[in-house]
Amino acid sequence: MSQKIGLVGARGIGKTTLLTAAFDETIKVGFGQVGIVIQAHEEETREILNINKNSLAGILSGGLNFQNRGLGSTMTAQLYDFEMYLASQPDLPLVFQIMDYPGELFKTQSGDAWNACRSHLLASRVIIVPVDASLIMETRNAEDKARIPGLLGLAEAGNIVLEWAASQLAIGQSWFLNIFFGPFKRAIGQSRPLDIILCPVKCEKYFKDNGGNVDASVELYATTLEHYKGIIDQAVEINPGIRAHYLPVDSMGCVEHYRTDWNNDPPKQFFRLREHRRRTVKGAEDLMGIIVENFIHQMDCDAQVKINGNDLEKKSKQGRITEINDQWFLFRWWNSSEQIKLEEEVAQINQSNQKLKQHKDMLQTIRTKMAEKKSGRYKPLMEAGK
Numbered sequence: 001m002s003q004k005i006g007l008v009g010a011r012g013i014g015k016t017t018l019l020t021a022a023f024d025e026t027i028k029v030g031f032g033q034v035g036i037v038i039q040a041h042e043e044e045t046r047e048i049l050n051i052n053k054n055s056l057a058g059i060l061s062g063g064l065n066f067q068n069r070g071l072g073s074t075m076t077a078q079l080y081d082f083e084m085y086l087a088s089q090p091d092l093p094l095v096f097q098i099m100d101y102p103g104e105l106f107k108t109q110s111g112d113a114w115n116a117c118r119s120h121l122l123a124s125r126v127i128i129v130p131v132d133a134s135l136i137m138e139t140r141n142a143e144d145k146a147r148i149p150g151l152l153g154l155a156e157a158g159n160i161v162l163e164w165a166a167s168q169l170a171i172g173q174s175w176f177l178n179i180f181f182g183p184f185k186r187a188i189g190q191s192r193p194l195d196i197i198l199c200p201v202k203c204e205k206y207f208k209d210n211g212g213n214v215d216a217s218v219e220l221y222a223t224t225l226e227h228y229k230g231i232i233d234q235a236v237e238i239n240p241g242i243r244a245h246y247l248p249v250d251s252m253g254c255v256e257h258y259r260t261d262w263n264n265d266p267p268k269q270f271f272r273l274r275e276h277r278r279r280t281v282k283g284a285e286d287l288m289g290i291i292v293e294n295f296i297h298q299m300d301c302d303a304q305v306k307i308n309g310n311d312l313e314k315k316s317k318q319g320r321i322t323e324i325n326d327q328w329f330l331f332r333w334w335n336s337s338e339q340i341k342l343e344e345e346v347a348q349i350n351q352s353n354q355k356l357k358q359h360k361d362m363l364q365t366i367r368t369k370m371a372e373k374k375s376g377r378y379k380p381l382m383e384a385g386k
Contacts, residue, residue: 003096003295006124008160010153011103012266013130014201014251019080019100020052021251025284034369035088035362036292041081041095048078060254060273077101077117084295086362094295106156121160122167126294127196128287129157129228133203133248134257134269136223137216144262148227151266158231161196165239168194193297194241195290198228198381200248202269205256207248209376210282211274212256220248221379236382244381247287253280286378289370296370300363303356310356314349317342 007015026038040046078100085093099120105113121127132152139145149155206216224246232244254274261268321342324335332339 003094003298004120004124005096005098005291006121006127006164007098007100007130008106008121008127008157009103009130010106010151010156013103013132013152015103015130016052016100017056017251018128018130018199018201018249019098020049020056021279021281022249022284022287023080023082024049024053025281026288034366035086036084036366037087037090038082038084038288038292041083041093045079045081048080056252056279060252060279077105077113079120084292086366088362089359094299096291096295103153106153109156109159118160118163122164124164125194125298126291127161127164129161129196129198131198131200131224131228133200133206133220133224134260134271135202135267136227137203137206137220138257138260138269140262147262147267152227154227154231157228158234161231161235162238165194165235165242169239169241193243193294194239195243195245195294196232196235197245197247197287197290198224198232199287200224201251202257202271203248204250204253204282205258207250207282207377210250210253210280217248217377221246225381232381242382245290246379246381247283247290248377249283249287250281253282254278283377293367293370296363296367300360300367303360303363307353307356310349310353314346317346317349321346 007019009015023038040049080098080100081095082098083093083095085091097120099117101113101117105111105117108114109118135151136148139148200220203220204210204212205214206212206220208215236242236244255271256274257269258272259270261270321339324332324339324342327335
């Protein structure tokens with residue numbers, strides 16, 4: 001079963017550019033130093049990424065100055081399939097999907113095509129909310145600022161994020177799941193994580209850590225929260241299990257914004273190339289780190305559930321072995337073949353649990369290493385349960 005990641009954003013925000021840049025950078029650089037491999041799971045995904053990468057390269061080769069930096073609008077909903085596995089266990093991949101979609105679907109939030117997108121979003125364990133930094137940071141006056149909620153699609157974003165929070169809470173409170181898996185969840189002391197990431201894009205101009213001349217990172221953080229904090233607070237109030245994050249990403253790194261024409265609808269944004277023209281996707285590794293950590297947390301929970309299930313099965317088999325040993329000699333002899341089989345099965349369970357515990361230890365080591373790798377751009381907004 002594939003895990004899902006949701007993108008929540010209006011037309012022109014930068015969903016496709018962020019997705020392409022982040023995953024291309026991660027596949028290229030990888031997490032080899034922490035024992036994780038991420039790659040395209042299907043040939044179709046690899047082909048779409050290559051098409052998008054060629055489009056980005058074309059933008060960079062088009063001249064020093066250009067308008068509305070980023071990939072063009074997505075015309076139809078598109079699933080990207082990726083896989084993640086431990087380098088030591090390539091035969092146990094975790095497959096996950098991201099759905100990109102046209103901004104018009106996000107605006108109308110109706111019809112069969114949107115319903116398919118909505119189903120994907122509501123089933124996602126991670127929600128990424130791209131924020132157009134060069135839009136929110138370049139307003140000139142109150143009139144420009146008044147246009148921002150509509151341009152960002154804040155009402156539409158709030159609708160889907162709050163529905164997602166409630167939907168995931170309902171899944172966690174399902175009486176069926178609690179009857180069958182509640183003891184396991186209580187035993188491990190944690191449930192599967194939910195993450196929402198505010199991800200400003202087109203923000204090269206506002207940081208000095210990737211070739212920029214100005215540090216406006218504090219202002220960008222405050223302006224982003226000014227627009228989105230209400231949505232995050234409401235989502236966490238609905239579902240305290242949500243962890244919220246703030247992470248700006250330079251989707252190219254070699255460009256920066258220099259002018260916005262607010263006389264157009266939507267406003268026209270203009271960018272210029274930096275001298276080195278080398279793409280450096282600052283923040284991409286941190287973004288993938290949050291996603292990977294979510295999945296590792298989930299893999300750890302799944303391993304513990306299997307251990308707990310094995311322990312219950314082992315206890316049942318050991319109980320039957322004790323019953324046989326307590327029988328009269330003739331009955332013990334009669335049931336000796338059953339006892340031998342049960343003892344072999346108990347040994348297999350012990351071996352399985354030993355491997356699962358080693359797997360959990362490896363996952364914990366990777367989580368620790370990844371926590372140490374977070375850059376100075378990352379900020380936690382809300383921890384689960386707080």
